[in-house]
Amino acid sequence: MNASTSASTAVPPGILTVGEHAHWRLAWLSTVDHKRIGVLYLLIALGFFVVGGLEALFIRLQLAVPNNTLVGPDTFNALFTMHGTTMIFLVAMPAxxxxxxxxxxxxxxxxxxxxxxxxxxxxxxxxxxxxxxxxxxxxxxxxxxxxxxxxxxxxxxxxxxxxxxxxxxxxxxxxxxxxxxxxxxxxxxxxxxxxxxxxxxxxxxxxxxxxxxxxxxxxxxxxxxxxxxxxxxxxxxxxxxxxxxxxxxxxxxxxxxxxxxxxxxxxxxxxxxxxxxxxxxxxxxxxxxxxxxxxxxxxxxxxxxxxxxxxxxxxxxxxxxxxxxxxxxxxxxxxxxxxxxxxxxxxxxxxxxxxxxxxxxxxxxxxxxxxxxxxxxxxxxxxxxxxxxxxxxxxxxxxxxxxxxxxxxxxxxxxxxxxxxxxxxxxxxxxxxxxxxxxFNGTFAIQHILGFMGMPRRIYTYPDFANWGWMNFVSTVGACLMGVSALLLVxxxxxxxxxxxxxxxxxxxxxxxxxxxxxxxxxxxxxxxxxxxxxxxxxxxxNPQRPDPVVGGDAIASPDRLRISMWSLIGSEAAFFGTLILVFAYFNISPPAGPNAKSSLDLTKTALFSVCLFASSFTLWRAEVAEYRRSQSGMLGWLVLTLALGGVFIVGQGMEYWGLLHGGVGVNVNLFASSFYLLTGFHGFHVICGLIALLLVLGVAARGDFRQGKPSPLKSIGLYWHFVDIVWVFVLATVYVLPRVL
Amino acid sequence: MPQQAQCHFGRRSSAAPRGNHYRTLAESPWVFRETSPFGFGENPIAAAFVGARSEFIVPGVNGASGSIFHPQSAEAHAIAHLFTITLIICAVIFAVVLGLVVYSLVRFRGREGEADPEQIAGNKKVEIVWTIIPMIIVGVLFALTVQAMQVSDPPLETKPDLVVIGHQWWWEIRYPNTGIVTANEIHIPVGKQLSIRLDTADVLHEFWVPQLTRKMTTVPLLGNHVWMEARKSGVYEGVCSEFCGTQHAWMRFQVVAEPQEQYDAWVRNQQRKAPETATVAAARRGWRLFNDMTCVNCHAIQGTPARGTAGPDLTHLASRRTLGSVIVPNTPENLRRWLADPQQVKPGVKMPNFKLTDEQVSDLVEYLGSLK
Amino acid sequence: MSSAQFFAQAWGGGPVLPAACAGATLVYWLRFRRRARWPYFLAAVGVVLLALASPIAALAAGALFSAHMVQHLFLLLAAPALLLLSLPGETTLPRSAGVLSHPLLTWSLGVAPMWIWHVPALCDAATVRPSIKAVQVVSMLAMGALFWWPILAPRARDRLQPLLGVVYLFAACLGCTALGMILTLTPVEVCTVFRNPVAPAATASLVRDTWGVSAETDRQIGGLLMWVPMCLVYVAAILVELRRWFGDHELEPARIAPEVRR
Missing domain, CATH: 1.20.210.10 (Cytochrome c oxidase-like, subunit I domain)
Structure with a gap:
């Protein structure tokens, strides 16, 4: 067997396809194949599983006997913090x-x-x-x-x-x-x-x-x-x-x-x-x-x-x-x-x-x-x-x-x-x-009983109470057996x-x-x-002689994936803004001492640049219509107008921030200020993201790429833009209007 | 000592650097002795479950932690009772599932080359039945839970008998009615229901005495409370159960339940202020050290100018059972070790190492030992 | 007054309500005759009566905020759903109402009453003044019915596609959860009348002294009612939608796939 064949047989099937041996690093680093990405997920999970598992072992070794001094309290606290975070976010979810x-x-x-x-x-x-x-x-x-x-x-x-x-x-x-x-x-x-x-x-x-x-x-x-x-x-x-x-x-x-x-x-x-x-x-x-x-x-x-x-x-x-x-x-x-x-x-x-x-x-x-x-x-x-x-x-x-x-x-x-x-x-x-x-059962079954006997979690050591010592020791032995199992898997x-x-x-x-x-x-x-x-x-x-009963009709609907993904993203963002709005309500229903929404915010000015933002939804819709009608000039015009209106809003918000900061309402002054900047800041950030996306669309549209029969991203970005505007309706109501009314 | 005869697997044979206070507690000259043994808890089943033995021993003195299945108050008892019922129901459910699985394993093991069985895709009636049965079980358990909640957490109507304040990593105990301030050791009269207000000086802690009361977090400004009582005299183990930083493990405390007369005696003793001048020369030197060094910035001793509040009140330090939040028994030897380097006894504790000379330590031990 | 006395006596809500219920029953009978689904209809009437003529109503009239929330749940969720279920299979909305049945609109109308009627001024007014209370009751029943229309319309083709129905209901759940959370977790006071009860002194003292429900706890229970049970109703409805969706194909006779048969 010569060197080249042994090199190719040493790589198991599936890791690389023919012709990738020369650039195998790139084949994996730059992959967009869901299968390789799946494998990458699993490998990353396995890597962190080793880390999190070792952390777990040290936790259990420290707890094997009462009054142990294998690791100090701070190390122990870091171990269980990292163990929990690693196992949840870097092992279980990725796997x-x-x-x-x-x-x-x-x-x-x-x-x-x-x-x-x-x-x-x-x-x-x-x-x-x-x-x-x-x-x-x-x-x-x-x-x-x-x-x-x-x-x-x-x-x-x-x-x-x-x-x-x-x-x-x-x-x-x-x-x-x-x-x-x-x-x-x-x-x-x-x-x-x-x-x-x-x-x-x-x-x-x-x-x-x-x-x-x-x-x-x-x-x-x-x-x-x-x-x-x-x-x-x-x-x-x-x-x-x-x-x-x-x-x-x-x-x-x-x-x-x-x-x-x-x-x-x-x-x-x-x-x-x-x-x-x-x-x-x-x-x-x-x-x-x-x-x-x-x-x-x-x-x-x-x-x-x-x-x-x-x-x-x-x-x-x-x-x-x-x-x-x-x-x-x-x-x-x-x-x-x-x-x-x-x-x-x-x-x-x-x-x-x-x-x-x-x-x-x-x-x-x-x-x-x-x-x-x-x-x-x-x-x-x-x-x-x-x-x-x-x-x-x-x-x-x-x-x-x-x-x-x-x-x-x-x-x-x-x-x-x-x-x-x-x-x-x-x-x-x-x-x-x-x-x-x-x-597994050796490690954790006995911990039920330790809990009944009053052992709190997250303690780096414990007194030598009756039965605590041997029970914890059993638990530690169990953890080591799990380690053996992990080695056998690898x-x-x-x-x-x-x-x-x-x-x-x-x-x-x-x-x-x-x-x-x-x-x-x-x-x-x-x-x-x-x-x-x-x-x-x-x-x-x-089993052609006994097939499963047919389930429903064969007709299949496959909605546009861009729109689906945009709606999903909007759902996700809604959860984010919903949380921020509730946080604002939580801290401002009884206004905190110091500056508050009523005393610091100028509804009239904000209403003015809000109108610009709302108008931009209209202009963007007109841009979509123009695109549908294949009018490039119309589309470009409406897009530029949308960008301008969005820009006015951002500038308006910037001026408001400027005024507030110079009026001594910094982010850490009180909880009104903190929650105000948090909510409006993230909204502004989303507007800016939307503007950048629209700018990209504008650039592509200016080159006239759109009417080549490709699906246009404008509809999806439009969805996002309208969503950002709707969020502003809620922000405006919660932050600017309601505190004046209630 | 009888408690030494029971050898636990995993116990360290040589004396640990920080000592093992349950082994040495009985030797302590200042220890409070309580010998009345418990019988079994109210629940034999539960007791069997936690593997408790009939010669169950008094916690704290003989080294048992006290289990939630050996409740000594109405509050804890209601929970233990509900727990037993729930565990029995859960055991039945588990037996059903396990039975199904084992039955399949035994009865329906496939053999090599066998054809696939009949393809059963489900059975609506069965599904509905086993959806409704859990609903009923959940309904029953919920009703029982509501009942237990009422008993184990009655609403607070009176002002608190006790205020417990969590600090990183010790407990401040205040008795508003008598003005007593102590630390890590709650004395209560037997058979009296007490309301406890919980507070914190820094982060979240959690107050938990498994045998006597439910647990409750100490949240700043929220004014949480629990009820607590002990039906029998004894020393009950308590602990902080919400992670609160470096020395969370050693944020323990003990509840000492005494007959009324003994409790009254304790109250009278605690109400005494510290003597202005010590009789022993070494103790006098100790007091001067205490006053001249920074001790007074953190610690208070009633009857003296020491008014610090960051650390435990030391007015009756010598009457306490333990040091450092139940990390070691309160013996002169341990106090000496503590003063020589608190960080060695309880790494991370807020009290720094003052690098005292042996002589200074001796004087301070003499003085603090006089604060009975 | 003892609790038993109260629950025995606090029935009846004036002459208008029985008359209205009787009228509605008559109309229902005249309209549907033999096709009437009496169990659902009677249940709907029963729920309305329970909400408006029982001790719940007596408590909701200025004594107990949480009772007022129970009333809302009955009027906005339970009664309209039962009403729609009582409609026989082929009932449709009149053509003129077709616009009203757009899911975005019905969704907004279904979620709005909870928010609008908890604007402090309106909440107080509805508790104290019978005329406004009447408006509230009617609006809740009507908007509730509109809300449920895309889910429970008698004809399958008037309903939303079941998976969209799931989204519809889930979003509604979020809508009231948000308000429920605010009421539960913040010190907001949406109905000031319940702090100093305007109900007869006997009822008020029953609530505060005999039952020991403080204004604080009461408000919290009210918020929780909107948060948890209300969402559980929506979750139950979502499961019904899924059952419908999975159940669809069972209506067709099981046929063997042609390719496989060959």
Whole structure:
């Protein structure tokens, strides 16, 4: 064997296509292929999983024995802050996004995601955000916990730049995630193959579709909160400082308004994976497809209305505790329906206990436990005892590890043959599975009891109370076993890449479209698609004598992806501005001491330049009409007028800021000023973005490119512009008009 | 000592640098002794669940942390009761799911080369049944929850008997009715329901005594409160359960519940002001050091010019069970270590290392030891 | 007055209401005769009576802000939905009302009453003055019915496409959540009359002293009612929409895909 052939055989299939060996770095760095981006997501997740896992190991080693001194208190606090943030934002979310990126287009028979370049941007933003967070190794890491409760996260109590980097990293990750969410929505709505109607979507796709809505609505709320915290830290505002009129409880509301949906951002795609794996390895369709699909929507909706159950001990009052207790308990119903459906899928099946199925079965059992202990937390009175105890730690790890991580592992074992073209070793997989089950339950089952016995979370050491020592030691041993399992997984993957059995197109005899192409799939995904009339096209193909019943009609609507993405982005931005407007209302309903809306703002002047902004919506509409009528001059004219009107608005706002700043109303004067600049500043920023976009359109239009039959971006940018104007209606009402009336 | 006989897995064999106060507590000359043992909690099932033994021992003295399933107040009892019911219901639900899965694993294991089974896509009736059953369960649990909430968190009507203020990382305890100010140690009379107002001097903390009351966050300016009572005398462990910075782990406290007479005696003792002049020469030197150095900027000693409020009130330091928020027992030896370098005993504590000479430390220990 | 006495006595809302209900029933009967869906219609009337002639009404008349919110929920959400459900299968809006049934308009009309009737001046006036109260009741019923029209119209083709219906309902949920949050979390006082109750002294003292509901708690419960249960109604409606959507194909007989059959 000569050198050149060994070099080419050393690279497993699927990593590079023929002809890419010469520029393999670029092939991956510049890729816009959803499959490679999916793999990049998974690799980044794996990398950070190692980091977060080591952090977890050090946490457990420190807690192995009472009064331990392996790491000091500050190190420990940094460890759990970074562990939580890493595992949620840099491991679980990227791993799930990675699987969604790889398999959603394949499962709907699409060539790629709706916006491949945006997709690439998301994954590199992820890496950038992750590195930004870990840059804190040099600045002093954040030590405020992953939910960074104010005022502990304020400069007065966390003066190192760690928290600032943490904020910036989360902002970057949040923007990247919203982009992914928008992209997935547009992909599912606009890129489906003929016959793949919305009612025939595989559950993994359906659930990721529903989940993307949570992503685009929840993350902007966090971004709003993060900006406020950053302003507190860098500009001297006091949004979350009680003695200056701010409210630490508001941070909790904002954080958990994001944070609770975030739990489902992790859990729902996990449900999606399980809903694919369990049927295939039971050799039966999912029991009650409609119920699993609808319960996902119910969970997604309820997830937005129950965040306050994270705050049962903050003193919201009994009324609020009661309402949020029942709302939270309701989530148990759709979740329970799901668990029962998975179990019922197995009943009367022919179970094949391959590694993915083992993980899925463990998921069902462990997630049920996590869900049930979740019900105990929803019962507010119980939460009054167990919140912030190790019982809570056990609960959310049962959901996040026993549930989400097990589902990701099921998914990786299930889809690895498709991604790489090679089978993983069943033997190593089984060893890894049993280490994982033993390790996971060993680590966390016993923590329930530690919680009952009064052990609070986030303590770097503990007194030698009866039974605490050995219980914690057991937990630490469990964590080490999980570490072994992780090593076995990496070993298995590397071994398989080097000399795994070839997988073939459909090693599991599964029924969804990703198995209808080669493993790994070609760049363009499919040579030919099978006919699609039901939810399991490959079943119909393999069992022509007993096909699935046809689901609905074949007619397929694929709306314009640009418009879909713009509407999704608008939904996301609406959540962001909604949060900012509520924040303004929160601080100004009883005006704070010092300058306020009534005393400082000039309604007449603002009304004047507001009229300009509203008029610009009209002129932009005329530009759209002109474009429709193919009148280039008309379009250019109306566009220039739109830009001018928008410019006047920005100049007007600039003059207002100038006047206020010279009148001594700086951003940190009081909460009126802070919330005013926050809200109008972000609106102005959006207007400027819109102006830049319009300027680009103008430039393209001036070159006369538009009438070559290409779809025009003007309609989508127009949507955005109108949205920014509508936001100003609300801002004008909340900031300028209502304070005068009320 | 009997409590030393029970050896815990994972206990450090050599004396830890910061000591292990539960092992040495009984040796402490200033320790408060309470020997009446608890029986089992009110819930045998729950007790079995947490693996408690029948010779359950008094917390604090013999080294048990106290479990939420051994409630000693009406508030905590209501929660424990609800918890037991909920756990039983959850166990039944879990058994159903586990049963289904295990049944499938045993009964429906596929064999090599077997044809695929009948393709059942669902059953609407079954779905509706198992949607409605959880609804009923949730309804029942919710009703029980509302009931428990009423018992465990009655509304506050009177002015507080106690004000507890969280500091990074210790607890200030104020008794508005008697004017007593102390730290990290709450003395209460047995069998009396007390209202506690919670406040904070800096960040959010959380007040939690598992056996006696619900937990509640201390939020600046919000005026949260809890009710607390102890049915039996004993020492109950309390802790801050909201992460509050470096030494969150050692922001513990103890609730000492005593019979009324003992409590009254304690009150009388606490109301005494510190003596103007110490009788022992070393203690006099200690007082002068205390006054001349910056100690007075942070600490108060009633009856002297020391009026600082940033650190714990030391008027009756020597009568307290522990130092540094229950990190070590209050022995002269530990006090010496603390004064020599607080950072070594409790890394990150706000009290800096004053680099005192051995002699200065001895004098201060003598003086502070006289503040009974 | 004890609670039991109060709940026994505080029934009846004057002569106008029963007359109106009887009139409506008569019209309904004359209009639909045999096609009438009596259970829904009677339920709708029952809900209206419960809102306006029961102890809830007595409390809402200046004693308990949260009771007034329950009234709103009944009048804006429950009663109109039941009314639409009581319409037999082929009922349509008169042509002249066609414009009114545009989803953007019905959505705005459905969300607006909650905001408008909680403008402090209007809220107080509606609580104190019967004439304005009447306007409020009628407007809520009418706007509620318009709101539900794209979801519950008797003819399937008058309804929104179910997935759009989901968006419609979700957006409505956000609309009232925002107000609910403001009422719950901020010290805003939208109905000042409830702070110093204008209701008969006996009712007022029942609320404040016997039940121990402070003005503060009352306001919070009011906000929470708008926030949580109201959204749960919308969530339930969303699930109905999804059921309809998934259920659509079950109406067609299961047919075998032609390619597969070959």
């Amino acid at each position: 799930l996004f990675g699987l969604a990126n790889y398999f959603v287009p394949l499962m709907i028979g699409a060539r790629d995601m709706a916006f491949p370049r945006l997709n690439a941007l998301s994954v590199w933003l992820l890496l950038f955000g992750g590195l930004l967070l870990h840059f804190t190794v040099f600045t002093g890491p954040p030590q405020a916990g992953w939910f960074a409760y104010a005022p502990l996260s304020e400069t007065a109590y966390n003066s190192s730049q760690g928290v600032d980097y943490w904020i910036m990293a989360l902002l970057v990750l949040g923007i990247g995630s919203v982009a992914t969410g928008v992209n997935l929505i547009a992909t599912v709505l606009s890129m489906r193959a003929p016959g793949m109607t919305m009612k025939r979507l595989p559950l993994f796709v359906w659930i990721n579709f529903v989940n993307s809505f949570i992503v685009i609505f929840a993350l902007p709320v966090l971004n709003a909160g993060l900006v406020m915290l950053l302003m507190d830290r860098q500009l001297g505002t006091h949004f979350f400082v009680a003695r200056e009129g701010g409210s630490p409880v508001l941070w909790q509301h904002i954080f958990w308004a994001f944070g609770h949906p975030e739990v489902y951002i992790l859990a729902l795609p996990a449900f999606g994976i399980i809903s694919e794996v369990v049927p295939v390895f039971s050799r039966k369709p999912i029991f009650g497809y409609e119920f699993v699909a609808a319960s996902s929507v119910a969970i997604a909706l309820l997830s937005f209305g129950v965040w306050a159950h994270h705050m049962f001990t903050v003193g919201m009052g009994r009324a609020a505790d009661t309402f949020f207790a029942i709302a939270s308990m309701l989530i148990a119903i759709p979740t329970g329906v799901k668990v029962l459906n998975w179990s019922a899928t197995m009943v009367k099946g022919r179970l094949r206990l391959s590694v993915p199925m083992l993980y899925a079965i463990a998921f069902v059992i462990q997630f049920t436990l996590g869900g049930l202990s979740g019900v105990t937390h929803a019962e507010a009175a119980l939460d009054w005892q167990t919140k912030n105890s190790y019982y809570l730690v056990a609960h959310f790890h049962y959901v996040a590890v026993g549930g989400v991580v097990f589902a990701i592992l099921a998914g990786i074992h299930y889809w690895f043959p498709k991604i790489s073209g090679r089978m993983l070793s069943e033997r190593i997989g089984r060893w890894g599975f049993w280490f994982m089950v033993l390790g 070993l298995n993957i590397v071994r398989s890449l080097l000399r795994g059995q070839p997988a073939g197109d459909n090693p599991w005899e599964a029924w969804t479209l990703e198995w209808a192409t080669s493993s790994p799939p070609p760049v363009h995904n499919f040579e030919a698609l099978p006919p699609i009339h039901s939810r399991r096209p490959l079943w119909d193909l393999a």
